[in-house]
Amino acid sequence: MNAEIAFVGGTGFYSPDLLEDATTLAISTPFGPPSSDIIVGLVEGRACAFLARHGAGHRFSPSRIDYRANIYALKSLGVTNVIAISAVGSLKEKIKPLEMVIPDQLFDRTKLRSNTFFEDICVHISFADPFCRDLSQELYRAAQRVGCSVKKGGTYICIEGPQFSTRAESNAYRHMGFDIIGMTALPEAKLAREAEMCFSMLATVTDYDVWREEEVTIETVINNVNRNAASTQEIIQEVVPHLPITNGSCQCRHALRDAIVTSTEAISDEVSEKLRPIVGKYLK
Numbered sequence: 001m002n003a004e005i006a007f008v009g010g011t012g013f014y015s016p017d018l019l020e021d022a023t024t025l026a027i028s029t030p031f032g033p034p035s036s037d038i039i040v041g042l043v044e045g046r047a048c049a050f051l052a053r054h055g056a057g058h059r060f061s062p063s064r065i066d067y068r069a070n071i072y073a074l075k076s077l078g079v080t081n082v083i084a085i086s087a088v089g090s091l092k093e094k095i096k097p098l099e100m101v102i103p104d105q106l107f108d109r110t111k112l113r114s115n116t117f118f119e120d121i122c123v124h125i126s127f128a129d130p131f132c133r134d135l136s137q138e139l140y141r142a143a144q145r146v147g148c149s150v151k152k153g154g155t156y157i158c159i160e161g162p163q164f165s166t167r168a169e170s171n172a173y174r175h176m177g178f179d180i181i182g183m184t185a186l187p188e189a190k191l192a193r194e195a196e197m198c199f200s201m202l203a204t205v206t207d208y209d210v211w212r213e214e215e216v217t218i219e220t221v222i223n224n225v226n227r228n229a230a231s232t233q234e235i236i237q238e239v240v241p242h243l244p245i246t247n248g249s250c251q252c253r254h255a256l257r258d259a260i261v262t263s264t265e266a267i268s269d270e271v272s273e274k275l276r277p278i279v280g281k282y283l284k
């Protein structure tokens with residue numbers, strides 16, 4: 001069973017009702033099982049996969065998610081386009097709760113996560129532009145067409161969590177010019193690039209982070225999460241018929257070309273077998 005487009009759902013977005021003829025797949029990977037079984041089905045006639053990033057019942061905190069198993073499992077299904085759905089806080093007055101952001105940059109403040117498939121060989125991919133421009137553009141257009149208030153571009157700062165930021169940290173991030181804050185974009189985006197998949201994000205804003213001196217109640221946040229989930233579902237339905245849009249021509253699909261520094265002879269059979277879905281075509 002294959003899929004070409006995957007949606008990785010975050011907080012508040014656990015099971016899209018829109019997959020037709022859905023099948024649930026339990027996949028194993030050399031990095032362990034993914035966060036949840038993967039649901040594969042049709043959206044507008046296209047084969048799509050859905051993975052709940054935090055697992056069934058939201059059991060994994062951002063630091064405990066096995067991002068490698070998740071991306072590896074999607075790659076094994078033949079997925080070429082990954083759209084991450086993530087709840088975020090806003091660091092700017094003009095980015096309001098219930099709005100959407102398609103970020104174009106990332107800043108990494110995570111500390112406790114395995115962030116590469118390549119522990120046993122030396123690979124340096126380019127990551128200057130962490131999101132696929134073409135996929136992001138298509139996502140932006142889809143969000144506009146369904147009438148969402150959506151901003152294109154912006155920097156997502158990824159913190160380790162699970163605690164939210166202190167007010168001092170939140171203010172520092174604002175001074176550094178960042179736009180939104182969350183806990184899961186990394187290493188997800190790095191691993192998708194290592195796996196040569198186009199990756200973009202639909203960030204749904206739930207609240208202003210703590211920099212804004214107003215009481216944010218959990219009730220408000222949850223309410224906003226639920227309202228965002230409804231818009232997200234509409235955007236997915238709208239974007240799918242327009243994907244994939246690159247036909248393999250964009251840079252994401254060739255990220256490993258010239259990036260593998262270790263010579264082929266120095267890569268053991270065991271390692272090349274383990275990483276076959278990721279690097280197989282370069283190790284022939």
Ligand SMILES: [Zn+2]
Nearest residue numbers: 132198250252
């Ligand atoms: Zn791309």
